[in-house]
Amino acid sequence: MIEVRNLWKSFGSQPVLRGASLRIERGEAVVIIGRSGGGKSVLLKHLIALLQADRGEVIIEGQNLCELNERQLLRVRRKFGMLFQMAALFDSLTVYENVSFVLRRERKHTEAEMRRLVAEALEMVELPGIEQKKPAELSGGMRKRVGLARAIVYRPEIVLYDEPTTGLDPIAGARIDSLIRRVWEQLHVTSVAVTHDMPSARRISDRILMLHDGVIYADGKTGDILTSTDPIIYNFVNGIPTVRPAATAALAANSPEF
Amino acid sequence: MPLSLVQSRVRNFLEQLGELSQLIGEAGASLRHQRPSWRDFIDQLYFVGVKSQSVVITTGAATGMVLCAQTFFQFHKVKMDTATGAVVSVGMSSELGPVLAGLMLTARVGAAMAAELGTMKVTEQIDALRTLATHPVDYLVVPRLLAAVVAGPLLTAEAIIVGIAASYMVGVNLLGIEGAYYLAYINRYTEPHDVVIGLIKATWFGGIIAMISCYKGLTCPQGAEGVGRATTEAVVAASITILISNFFLTLFLTRLFN
Numbered sequence: 465m466i467e468v469r470n471l472w473k474s475f476g477s478q479p480v481l482r483g484a485s486l487r488i489e490r491g492e493a494v495v496i497i498g499r500s501g502g503g504k505s506v507l508l509k510h511l512i513a514l515l516q517a518d519r520g521e522v523i524i525e526g527q528n529l530c531e532l533n534e535r536q537l538l539r540v541r542r543k544f545g546m547l548f549q550m551a552a553l554f555d556s557l558t559v560y561e562n563v564s565f566v567l568r569r570e571r572k573h574t575e576a577e578m579r580r581l582v583a584e585a586l587e588m589v590e591l592p593g594i595e596q597k598k599p600a601e602l603s604g605g606m607r608k609r610v611g612l613a614r615a616i617v618y619r620p621e622i623v624l625y626d627e628p629t630t631g632l633d634p635i636a637g638a639r640i641d642s643l644i645r646r647v648w649e650q651l652h653v654t655s656v657a658v659t660h661d662m663p664s665a666r667r668i669s670d671r672i673l674m675l676h677d678g679v680i681y682a683d684g685k686t687g688d689i690l691t692s693t694d695p696i697i698y699n700f701v702n703g704i705p706t707v708r709p710a711a712t713a714a715l716a717a718n719s720p721e722f
Numbered sequence: 723m724p725l726s727l728v729q730s731r732v733r734n735f736l737e738q739l740g741e742l743s744q745l746i747g748e749a750g751a752s753l754r755h756q757r758p759s760w761r762d763f764i765d766q767l768y769f770v771g772v773k774s775q776s777v778v779i780t781t782g783a784a785t786g787m788v789l790c791a792q793t794f795f796q797f798h799k800v801k802m803d804t805a806t807g808a809v810v811s812v813g814m815s816s817e818l819g820p821v822l823a824g825l826m827l828t829a830r831v832g833a834a835m836a837a838e839l840g841t842m843k844v845t846e847q848i849d850a851l852r853t854l855a856t857h858p859v860d861y862l863v864v865p866r867l868l869a870a871v872v873a874g875p876l877l878t879a880e881a882i883i884v885g886i887a888a889s890y891m892v893g894v895n896l897l898g899i900e901g902a903y904y905l906a907y908i909n910r911y912t913e914p915h916d917v918v919i920g921l922i923k924a925t926w927f928g929g930i931i932a933m934i935s936c937y938k939g940l941t942c943p944q945g946a947e948g949v950g951r952a953t954t955e956a957v958v959a960a961s962i963t964i965l966i967s968n969f970f971l972t973l974f975l976t977r978l979f980n
Contacts, residue, residue, distance in 0.1 A: 514849050534857060542855045552850035566854045
């Protein structure tokens with residue numbers, strides 16, 4: 465279970481999170497939506513303690529991550545897998561070395577076991593037989609799928625996705641979404657994604673949280689959020705820009721008269 | 723310069739010094755409690771040591787030759803030609819060998835370390851490491867530190883030997899100094915502790931290069947400009963630290979061994 469209580473985070477004088485709170489139960493598939501630059505990725509990175517909160521608590525399975533040092537956090541992070549926005553593959557390593565990274569560091573598996581586990585993970589993301597390729601030889605979609613294989617090969621309990629479809633064409637994006645859904649269904653993980661891609665959010669979530677002005681503004685079932693008539697949710701989901709009154713007045717004043 | 727700017731720069735410098743000290747402490751803790759990966763260490767040793775040989779040999783040879791020529795031109799005026807070898811030998815062993823090898827390593831290895839780690843930082847590869855339950859200090863800093871500390875004195879020894887050999891070639895074959903006297907004076911005036919001082923300095927310089935470069939890479943600001951700035955700062959900071967610490971090491975070690 466993931467619980468965030470009253471989370472605050474600023475970068476310099478710029479506040480990003482202003483008391484965000486949320487709760488995600490084990491096995492849920494949740495998407496956090498919100499405007500670009502609104503703090504979605506910042507919130508996601510707090511769930512795995514890649515960022516330190518200014519104030520508030522992040523509790524994973526009863527353990528407050530804000531009270532742990534970096535070495536203690538390593539043990540907690542073993543429960544997580546994370547797919548980064550640009551995949552963040554280690555570019556000096558091959559696909560096999562990337563995917564087997566954690567297994568090799570753990571020193572618990574034989575080389576044959578690692579080969580089998582890596583092959584299974586690559587099979588799951590529909591990229592069999594590319595073990596010897598370098599990340600530079602892969603397309604953006606393939607890199608993300610390798611990133612996903614790396615995130616699930618050691619069977620984490622929670623998988624985090626940071627903008628999983630950003631930078632991909634609609635077909636590649638849909639493919640990633642179906643893989644995310646498959647990982648959730650087959651591995652029984654808790655799935656948490658941040659995105660501003662509404663078709664993707666519809667496909668990969670059962671529940672949506674909307675981050676707005678640094679707090680969780682809305683929390684509901686995917687269908688309910690996507691059909692909400694609340695102006696802020698409706699405008700975001702349907703891509704309707706909110707024009708400030710001052711800007712509207714200025715536009716009207718400068719409009720030519722015919 | 724306004725007082726506030728001076729205050730800000732001093733504060734910034736002290737903050738960086740504090741962070742660097744923390745990183746050194748973390749590397750020390752890692753060395754005490756974690757088993758370093760031999761494979762990573764050997765990879766780094768190859769990069770830092772083997773691949774730097776051509777640069778260090780060229781620098782050592784050029785320095786030995788020019789030091790021999792300049793010393794000879796001055797000593798010739800007072801009929802002390804044969805003492806040239808002793809000056810070159812002592813100078814190369816305790817001062818020029820370690821300092822010039824250190825500066826060349828800074829330019830080649832320090833810049834590469836800062837740029838590599840900086841690029842990993844801005845492409846989220848460092849964050850990916852942390853999500854894979856791996857401490858960046860264990861995986862990235864410790865192998866580089868060990869490699870630099872081991873390769874530093876070996877490369878310096880190489881630079882000293884090549885420098886003295888090159889000076890012999892110039893002194894005996896080009897400037898006409900009697901070979902037997904040249905070697906005899908080297909033997910007479912070069913004490914074992916001159917070489918030991920040079921190797922201790924080289925070990926220290928190796929540590930400085932690795933730690934400053936890794937620190938600058940790990941704290942690299944975002945973007946290509948950030949990587950460029952981190953690389954430049956690493957080279958400048960490590961070079962200046964080598965030059966300044968060399969003076970104090972000379973005073974301290976000379977008194978210690980005499």
